[in-house]
Amino acid sequence: MVDLATWNLSIPEGSPPKTIETPRLVDGFKNKYFNSDGSTVYFWAPVTGAKTENAIYPRSELRETYKDGTLRNWLYPDADNFLNATLTVSQVPSSGKVVIGQIHTKDSNKPMVKLEYQYKEATDTGDIVAKVRMRPDDKNARVITVATGVKLGRAFSYRIHLDRTGDLGITAAGRSWYTTISATWRVRPLYFKAGVYVQDNTGYTSEGGKVTFSKLDIDHNT
Template sequence: MFLQKTVVISSLFLLIICCTTIANESLTLSAERPPGHNFELIDWNISLPVDTNKDGQVDTIPAVYLEKGFEYKPYFYTADDGGMVFTAFVDGVKTSKNTKYTRSELREMLRRGDNSVKVKGVTKNNWVFSSVRGKTQRQAGGVDGRLDATLAVNNVTVTGKDYQIGRVIIGQIHAKDDEPARLYYRKLPNNNKGVVYLAHEPRKGDEQYYEFNGSRANDIDDPIDGIALDEKFSYSIDVKGDILTVTLSREGKEDITQVVNMKDSGYHKRDQYMYFKAGVYNQNNSGDPKDYVQATFYRLENSHTGYDY
């Protein structure tokens, strides 16, 4: 199935796949390399908001193709400064019937190209919280986890419904069905700067929101401590047991950290498995079809206890 998609992308959209693998030996990003040669992407795949073979599903590019040098403008490519660009328009193919929004987003795949390992479930492809007891930890690909990223949000939507304008998810922890962590950036059209905020979704009950550097409301004034488009910042999403710690970092400013106790959120059950996501998940489906979100990543590192890569 993927090979069919590759052929279609190649013929219609000038897909670029380099056949020579370049080791990620240098921390220096190069505009001459595709994303998979600037970043270690062998333990990720990517979903893009297109359906090139018309099978009714988004195109998902496996880890081995990312490592070989896959890129596909305007959705996923290397910027002039070497960063890894993700773009998602309001109009595009969704990942499932239950998904409202488009995305150009990496999904963590700890199996590192080993297709004998199942994608879903408590397998070596996913990780679990250390609050999960017994053999479940041994069955998983890792225990607990940390995602570190440095990025700049380049564009957000300016059209659509008030509550959707300007918002994009830039990092996640996804569980079996729910999302223990969703990290948002949001900037309103009349403001020069945007804000970062966190959503925690318990398996039962209402979502919990935590604001870092300003309000997530639909009608706020320009946030004093906000982040402008194209301004670099960093985040970490860290889990140890039932404790979720998310930190926002910016040059010249003190870190802002939010700690969430997930003890009562239901993720300590044996059927709950986790994976990180990073990129752009557009949170606007009511705007102009060509309106879009875009972010450029300059660092992306994932780590887990027992995952020795």
């Protein structure tokens, strides 16, 4: 079961790309980029799709909101913050890379965490890779391979957990990695994102990323 009551959706269509607000999602919105049947949520983003402002790649991606559709942003010291998901990646672009979950930063194009599925033709499997900015002003993120050997079309789970002390834990496909982020993040409003954000923008209209979630939930435990 995937509850869409605390998300809005960006789809790679229109200029600027359309945002589907929370009430419309809950009412059963669906199109070629997004479909929910209650038990699963399907995302498709072609490499030729429209791109959001300041982005170089297309996305079909959910963004955290309150139930009334207002954008939700939070400070990590206020709660234990969790994003939990179970999903299947069924298609990747020629780069092999799709972002499947994020801790993003309000009014910034530098997220704290990007969690990517990276397919490698040589092994015919994918790695789950975390890109983490330890400080808000870090130009480059740390790159950590959390898990390996995840086949296309095979379900796996991930969890991103940022607690009130700044401890960050990322678990994916049964493997875990932990760090402590800089306290300079304390005053930066954050929010979760999930879906398919393809890391590619060239190719045929049939090229892109397809991901289906069977579980997706957020918790802020105060």
